Amino acid sequence: MKARLFTLFIIVGLLAGGGTAVAQDQSTEEVLALYSQAFDMIWLILAAALVFFMQAGFAMVETGLTRAKNASNIIMKNLMDFSAGAVAYWAVGWALMYGAPSLGGFIGSNGFFLSYTQETMSAYGVSDMSAIFRDWMFQVVFAATAATIVSGAMAERTKFVGYLIYSVFISGLIYPISGHWVWGGGWLAELGFHDFAGSTVVHSVGAWAALVGSAVLGARRGKYVRVNGQVTVKAIPGHNMPLAALGVFILWFGWYGFNAGSTLSGTDLSIAHVATTTTLAASTGAIGAMITSWMWFGKPDPSVSLNGALAGLVGITAGTWVVSPLGAVIIGFLAGIIVVLSVEFLDKVLHIDDPVGAVSVHGTAGAWGTIAVGLFADGVNDPGIVGLFYGGGAAQLGVQVIGVLAVFAYVVVAALILFGILKALGLLRVSEKEELQGLDIGEHGVESYSGFQIFTSM
Amino acid sequence: MKARLFTLFIIVGLLAGGGTAVAQDQSTEEVLALYSQAFDMIWLILAAALVFFMQAGFAMVETGLTRAKNASNIIMKNLMDFSAGAVAYWAVGWALMYGAPSLGGFIGSNGFFLSYTQETMSAYGVSDMSAIFRDWMFQVVFAATAATIVSGAMAERTKFVGYLIYSVFISGLIYPISGHWVWGGGWLAELGFHDFAGSTVVHSVGAWAALVGSAVLGARRGKYVRVNGQVTVKAIPGHNMPLAALGVFILWFGWYGFNAGSTLSGTDLSIAHVATTTTLAASTGAIGAMITSWMWFGKPDPSVSLNGALAGLVGITAGTWVVSPLGAVIIGFLAGIIVVLSVEFLDKVLHIDDPVGAVSVHGTAGAWGTIAVGLFADGVNDPGIVGLFYGGGAAQLGVQVIGVLAVFAYVVVAALILFGILKALGLLRVSEKEELQGLDIGEHGVESYSGFQIFTSM
Amino acid sequence: MKARLFTLFIIVGLLAGGGTAVAQDQSTEEVLALYSQAFDMIWLILAAALVFFMQAGFAMVETGLTRAKNASNIIMKNLMDFSAGAVAYWAVGWALMYGAPSLGGFIGSNGFFLSYTQETMSAYGVSDMSAIFRDWMFQVVFAATAATIVSGAMAERTKFVGYLIYSVFISGLIYPISGHWVWGGGWLAELGFHDFAGSTVVHSVGAWAALVGSAVLGARRGKYVRVNGQVTVKAIPGHNMPLAALGVFILWFGWYGFNAGSTLSGTDLSIAHVATTTTLAASTGAIGAMITSWMWFGKPDPSVSLNGALAGLVGITAGTWVVSPLGAVIIGFLAGIIVVLSVEFLDKVLHIDDPVGAVSVHGTAGAWGTIAVGLFADGVNDPGIVGLFYGGGAAQLGVQVIGVLAVFAYVVVAALILFGILKALGLLRVSEKEELQGLDIGEHGVESYSGFQIFTSM
Amino acid sequence: MKLIIAYIQPHKLSDVKEELYKAEVYKMSVTNSMGAGQQKGYTEHYRGVDIEVNLLKKVRIEIAVNDSFVQPTIDAIVKGARSGEIGDGKIFVVPLEETIRIRSGETGNEAIG
Amino acid sequence: MKLIIAYIQPHKLSDVKEELYKAEVYKMSVTNSMGAGQQKGYTEHYRGVDIEVNLLKKVRIEIAVNDSFVQPTIDAIVKGARSGEIGDGKIFVVPLEETIRIRSGETGNEAIG
Amino acid sequence: MKLIIAYIQPHKLSDVKEELYKAEVYKMSVTNSMGAGQQKGYTEHYRGVDIEVNLLKKVRIEIAVNDSFVQPTIDAIVKGARSGEIGDGKIFVVPLEETIRIRSGETGNEAIG
């Protein structure tokens, strides 16, 4: 109730006394300071909500591009990697990523379970918990994004319990550490590495873990058939294209929170610049992938075009704030082409089975986008960041490459250890019989589309 | 056109004359007052939009957890309870809930059809209609939330026309009255009952009506089979788990508007606190339900885990502003356990047929969350509200219990009358033949999945 | 990293020195000016994101109301009309619509590829690119809305390549020109034509193009069967009502950005008025269509009721800012009735095959809503706009009718040329064999619901 | 050996299975089907256009049995499926010349069970 | 009595039903099926991988008739289903030893209609 | 002529088709079906309630062949479908009196292929 009438009073006060209600206890400067915080508060919480909603997008894309017999399982994984991950990030992850002081630029050390003192708060750079909660809220959804990328690449064959354990570790440990290097004021930040909203920090981290995961896990039964030494690649079509498309639209929608929200300030007028470059790159990404699939496969491929839009989004995420609209158009378009090449390379050459193209979308396109900062940054929003094509020389480019490689190396090693242990413990892959029957029945004892006649010869 | 260029002028003015354009006609205080209102306006309207979107979440959850042959019917009910409810809340509901003066703390008396005079406006505490519209907009979506909860519990057997009549009454009469007691400055508010965003005011009201409704209505054909006195409980699986999961993600997303929006002020910096506790409770709710189903049924149950996330959200709704993150973690986790127990109790013991678990999610978990305020409130954001575990003694706890019981008693009686009359008039339940054939064909003459081969032995 | 800590500094500064951090380099007026821009920035970018999300709504509605064998095709069209349209609007469309100076009130002339100089910026009325990007971002999603309307009406038989070409032209050329007349300060604006958020400017433009398109294209095979001169109208049921309903909820949700965002100012307190009238009209639209279908067809029709909600939204879009809640209730209700009449008229009389009712929802209801401004405008928010029923005489009404007719004539001619050429080039319609087999296989070589047994006798 | 084909109302399937179990007929194959018969259909409407539905949802059961089991099987199906209303369905008996159990290669009578 | 089984193109179903009605054959059971025959399939692509589809959508019709109705029924099906193109389908005639109407228990010829 | 009806495990379909091609049997009709047999089912749970699933997913293949092809066809199916485990399925052989090719009107043996 108190809450319910709270604002009314203020407003009345303001109107009645022409703001004197404020004036009485607050100086104009204090009100302006409060408003500045209010802008950031509203902006970041709404952006965080949008980024949270991307979880629904991932769930739909991954469900749509896999088979009906595994739909409930993939959905449980998406629900649980956020739930378990959020708790892990609250308990540990946040502290390792943003807990000042940084231990040698490699890891944070403070704020476990979001417990703070005045000192630790000001060490982080704020003066009350509201700012801490605000920033945690905005960061936890990014951690969850990195975590959930993996479920798609490892879909249709990964044990549920193994996946749960994995989620806790990536959100609580793996992601926060490399995150600290870039966004926590760590060594990559010191180097001048620029990744505005996380092409590398978020997407590539998830993707490289996914790459290692699906490699360690092995392909789905029937995906790569070995007939006398010769491997033939089979298609395992997803069961629900409309859901997959819905997922992509949801992700694109949420991305406005992901990228524009990363201004971290509601009074930063470059928000529109970020939204514009994000929109253009996603569009050209879809176009690039559509054209590539058309020319290559003979017909414009829906699931690949959907991947293209996502690749455009991932690709622009690093440079969205520092490249021009034209730069975004080019980065996105190339990301759309690259993602198709990457999907084909993984599938036909490396025979690494990534049912939804997560590694290519978030990893390959993410790396491209991060490096593209070193090529297309125009120095307008940040004179300190100028790319090769805008006369900035190769310096920034070099740093971007270093960042990409460092994170790649780190995540690959960490993921190898994590998935290696899970595999050794027999917690990674379901039995062949269960895979055949479907993980919905095997892992959860349910059917996802009860009553529907589904013809499963695979 | 005028609208289109309006802002441009302001901005130009501001930039040109360094704000003199403003200064000319407005004092700094007036501008600050305007901005304060602008914060609340943007915040509440965006929050209202998020809460509106929860309607889609309810529709998807209820559709996914029921059978394909009733999908269009459940969707029509969800569309229409909002549509009819919004009109009823505009005509009557709002006035009964917030129309000052309060008649003895039991019911409002003013603002029917949103018609106001300067006096009635200031009686409500604002000085122009923009604030009235703003608050109405934020409140109508809450009323619709309470209303739509019922459709799930009464799904697959309730007559469409009967449901329409019900929706008008709950949004126009039943919900506003108890709502007035708590949020309209009524007697429970006077007692100090705290329900920040509506665990009881919104969710329990809908749930208790749902409880009575499904009891009066009776179970779905084939749900409880009586063989020589012995009742065996049958499962009637929902037909679309991915849609149900999508619905839960949408609800969770919308809940950021539901809870954080309930600060009612865009300049209230506790917004982040609310978002944080909401996120953590939803997560632990899902975890709690998953673990419970795992231990109890042998496998982690998807639909129950989805219920768990919602139970966590409902559970934290009352205390989100007054409990710590740790408190939220505990409240949510217990809500997740409680919801499973409640689902099983209703199904296996009481044999009350609630296809989607609405009563348990919104009622049982809502009651728990409301009472939990009396246990976990830490007095940080509101020193006046301190729970038992934080040295506040049992006072608040007592008040919370009173509130829960009062609302329960009131709604049960009101719902009994409403559904009793509908039943007496033969408007409540469809014929057995129609139930067998499905309400889509019976009530609407359509199929929801034209062309799909659906095997219906139930 | 820089970005990451940016706000923190400000806040600290503000708190530490009670705003002196600001005071140092900025006068209070400058801060107030910045905040004014920040309000508009946050508001318009978030509104734009909501409007973008409507793309998902259109995709789901169109998919749900057509057959399973064409689901991937309709989704590709929805993805690509935005992607191609956004690029076209960036390159050309925006300049033709808002590029000052206006060439005789008929077409804009500036800002191609969003390239601006200080002069052209101030000609447009702003002083830096952030405002340009903000407005472009908000406008591009409106252009995409107009474009995507057509895909539904021409669904299940239009060649993908032909549709791509069409999308580029409507977003880059057709829509911007008429848009300029009203929102770009063109001749209709001069006349005093009022279309707040685009009943005519956006929705009718798409709908009239859709009308011409589906007429030129011809009906789906089997829709109108000619037996000895006599035409019998057949039903071709959509395959997924839950998705269609989800789409409508998403559209309704996005409409809060569409209408309320069209205040174009975050400090405009009439935002709530707009949201309120929007909510009421959508509700009564659904009710109106439901009742009409009930009385006419004997049962309340789901897909028609969904159309009704959209008709209510389209109908209120023009007048949302200038009519009272009561006016909105009436406008929406009549829109709901009109849309059913229109659907039946097109289908049963004109035999123009519009699978999703796009022409009736966006065109007929759009025209009604635009004209309704001349009837129901109450002069409260804008004393200059008063309708017939509020003593404003027939003047405004006349102007509204002129606007509706002018846009209709223009779009019909433009669309006839465009689709005529496409038809002549054989790029418009797929072969009968392909239509029978489905466009998913024919155009994209995929199945949308792999594994599902779908019985297709049509 | 005979092949017994029965069309029944979908919601009678569980009753029929129960009766078959009582008659010690444990093996069967079930397919969902649509049927037109004396039972008149119903009318659907879609956006104001009527759709005459005269193919109604049915369940098709196929059971291979030894001659001695023919009558018991028929009786069991009738017992489980009969409601006395139009639409109950039909049973067809077709001669079965050979049966092979894929797993073991057994043929004839012992392959049936 | 004979059991007539026909596989036809799905989009020919309504025509076939019409012809059957003209031939006064009102009862039938319909199932959706997939068929491989002379009609060659087509290729689908999924994410760059080809899928050879050689099981094409067909509709299976099952009609039990008295001997006198066999020829008219076959003619009606052919009339309704023939397009002259590969894929039109096949009709199979199987001996039917007994028919039981579940509702009434009637058997033989009078049970069929 | 005979009509061969086989129930196999769904995932064996491609192997069976391959074997049939080797045996030069190119024409067949396939339907998805559910079967109860020796193979015991499994238990599903839905919101805490058990569901005994004893109708398992099977694929039903129907092939009309000339007498000379009966044995080769059976052998091919067995070869492709056998795993040696319970659930492999059954093959039923029914007499086929007539076959008509809808497209051409051909009948008998030449209509089959």
Ligand SMILES: Nc1ncnc2c1ncn2[C@@H]1O[C@H](COP(=O)(O)OP(=O)(O)O)[C@@H](O)[C@H]1O
């Ligand atoms: N002659 C027939 N051939 C094939 N199927 C039939 C035949 N007669 C009945 N059926 C099947 O049996 C079902 C029930 O038949 P119907 O005539 O409606 O009920 P009843 O047998 O009780 O009169 C039909 O829907 C159809 O599937």
Ligand SMILES: Nc1ncnc2c1ncn2[C@@H]1O[C@H](COP(=O)(O)OP(=O)(O)O)[C@@H](O)[C@H]1O
């Ligand atoms: N010998 C057969 N056994 C079972 N089904 C068959 C047989 N021959 C044809 N069919 C069915 O008939 C359909 C059409 O046969 P097809 O050979 O493609 O056309 P046509 O008979 O006109 O040459 C096939 O798809 C299959 O379903």
Ligand SMILES: Nc1ncnc2c1ncn2[C@@H]1O[C@H](COP(=O)(O)OP(=O)(O)O)[C@@H](O)[C@H]1O
């Ligand atoms: N007598 C029968 N009548 C009809 N279908 C049968 C019969 N026996 C077996 N089937 C079909 O064959 C499938 C496999 O039979 P099952 O007994 O489980 O394996 P196996 O034959 O290896 O013992 C069953 O699921 C059922 O579909």
